[in-house]
Amino acid sequence: MSDPLDPWPAPRVHEPVDVVVTLPGSKSLANRALVLAAIADGPSVVRRALRSRDTLLMARGLTSLGSDVDTSGADWRVTPAPFTGDTDVDCGLAGTVMRFVPPIAGLSTGTVSFDGDPHMRQRPIGEVLTALLALGVDVRDEGRGALPFSIRGTGSVPGGTVVIDASASSQFVSALLLAGARFEHGVDVRHDGKPVPSLPHIDMTVAILREHGVDVDDSEANRWSVAPGAVKAVDHVIEPDLSNAAPFLALAAVSGGTVTVRDWPEHTTQPGDELRSILSLMGCTVERTDVGLQVTGPTRLQGVDLDLHDVGELTPAVAALCTLAEGPSHLRGIAHIRGHETDRITALATEISALGAGVVEHPDGLSIIPAPLRGGVWHTYADHRMAHAGVIIGAAVDGVLVEDVATTSKTFPDFADFWSALLP
Numbered sequence: 001m002s003d004p005l006d007p008w009p010a011p012r013v014h015e016p017v018d019v020v021v022t023l024p025g026s027k028s029l030a031n032r033a034l035v036l037a038a039i040a041d042g043p044s045v046v047r048r049a050l051r052s053r054d055t056l057l058m059a060r061g062l063t064s065l066g067s068d069v070d071t072s073g074a075d076w077r078v079t080p081a082p083f084t085g086d087t088d089v090d091c092g093l094a095g096t097v098m099r100f101v102p103p104i105a106g107l108s109t110g111t112v113s114f115d116g117d118p119h120m121r122q123r124p125i126g127e128v129l130t131a132l133l134a135l136g137v138d139v140r141d142e143g144r145g146a147l148p149f150s151i152r153g154t155g156s157v158p159g160g161t162v163v164i165d166a167s168a169s170s171q172f173v174s175a176l177l178l179a180g181a182r183f184e185h186g187v188d189v190r191h192d193g194k195p196v197p198s199l200p201h202i203d204m205t206v207a208i209l210r211e212h213g214v215d216v217d218d219s220e221a222n223r224w225s226v227a228p229g230a231v232k233a234v235d236h237v238i239e240p241d242l243s244n245a246a247p248f249l250a251l252a253a254v255s256g257g258t259v260t261v262r263d264w265p266e267h268t269t270q271p272g273d274e275l276r277s278i279l280s281l282m283g284c285t286v287e288r289t290d291v292g293l294q295v296t297g298p299t300r301l302q303g304v305d306l307d308l309h310d311v312g313e314l315t316p317a318v319a320a321l322c323t324l325a326e327g328p329s330h331l332r333g334i335a336h337i338r339g340h341e342t343d344r345i346t347a348l349a350t351e352i353s354a355l356g357a358g359v360v361e362h363p364d365g366l367s368i369i370p371a372p373l374r375g376g377v378w379h380t381y382a383d384h385r386m387a388h389a390g391v392i393i394g395a396a397v398d399g400v401l402v403e404d405v406a407t408t409s410k411t412f413p414d415f416a417d418f419w420s421a422l423l424p
């Protein structure tokens with residue numbers, strides 16, 4: 001039976017909001033912490049773990065390899081054990097599961113088969129599979145360089161030096177680095193190709209590896225080298241997801257009100273931290289307070305010209321704000337987001353223009369020319385961040401209906417209820 005609330009009428013905001021929000025944990029930090037916990041030298045705890053589709057898929061994947069991952073409470077206890085036995089891993093639509101789990105599956109003594117949602121078979125992974133073959137892992141992928149594929153583990157991975165083209169996703173590099181210490185010769189990853197996107201996410205990988213006592217050399221551009229050795233068991237407290245803060249801070253921007261995100265970290269590798277400067281450029285007032293990060297919206301939002309290459313996952317929310325701004329905007333450097341949960345450039349261009357704004361789609365970005373907007377169905381293409389973009393526009397425009405808002409469960413539990421409760 002179809003859900004009578006799909007498409008979901010996005011709540012309108014009629015007056016400036018004034019709210020403080022506590023956001024769930026970061027998907028990127030949680031899934032890195034879980035992978036390292038599973039290959040560590042003892043049990044550990046991932047505190048304030050994010051309970052969402054992507055992290056539960058990761059927990060299930062690691063459990064099926066052989067780890068014990070107890071997800072029953074708010075803090076998840078991981079007890080590593082040798083990876084044995086044949087098993088299947090469901091990647092859903094989680095890039096972190098599809099890219100981070102295969103390299104550690106090489107350490108198994110069984111055959112590990114990977115598949116996921118229909119669109120996951122289109123998302124890029126071939127460079128990781130080719131790299132694993134070169135590092136001594138037996139990979140079977142029907143020659144497509146995509147899901148479905150399987151890894152026939154032998155209990156160890158020789159490792160060594162490998163050259164990849166990581167211009168389609170930083171996760172290719174992160175995946176090899178996360179497993180590398182457990183390879184016999186470690187791993188030395190060199191990138192050859194157009195610039196690697198989302199570099200803060202590689203910095204995040206390097207930082208968490210070092211917290212686990214792993215020796216990583218990232219002193220040279222486009223080269224990362226991980227020495228072989230133990231991965232120390234370390235407890236983590238997961239920071240709030242700063243990329244998922246985007247729709248909430250955007251609510252301050254569109255209503256001219258104030259939103260504070262509690263516990264915004266002082267220092268972080270999360271790319272969402274870049275929202276501080278993006279929102280300032282758009283005319284918001286951004287301050288740190290004792291509580292967290294406080295954003296107050298302007299009377300009029302300004303258009304921006306931004307290269308989002310390093311922070312591509314912020315594009316849908318930023319594009320939504322650009323649609324509501326006073327002047328045109330240009331978002332550049334983001335060809336790689338065509339390989340995200342959907343082709344985000346085409347999806348945004350299609351949905352924004354359907355509501356009446358002018359949009360020019362470029363191979364690596366979008367130009368957005370604001371115009372009076374009308375309501376209509378906002379399609380989300382199974383993409384959580386497309387849903388965020390729809391609710392931001394829907395807060396400012398009558399009659400926006402967000403299709404499949406439940407797709408936000410990829411990284412945020414009960415997003416729609418949480419969002420509705422904030423609007424006065």
Ligand SMILES: O=C(O)C1=C[C@@H](OP(=O)(O)O)[C@@H](O)[C@H](O)C1
Nearest residue numbers: 028169170171197198201312313
């Ligand atoms: O490593 C990670 O946790 C991520 C890296 C980035 O991927 P890309 O480099 O494919 O953009 C980012 O967009 C994604 O949301 C999360």
Ligand SMILES: C=C(OP(=O)(O)O)C(=O)O
Nearest residue numbers: 093094095096313340341
């Ligand atoms: C690109 C994203 O996710 P994934 O980890 O599935 O690549 C995202 O969350 O914006």
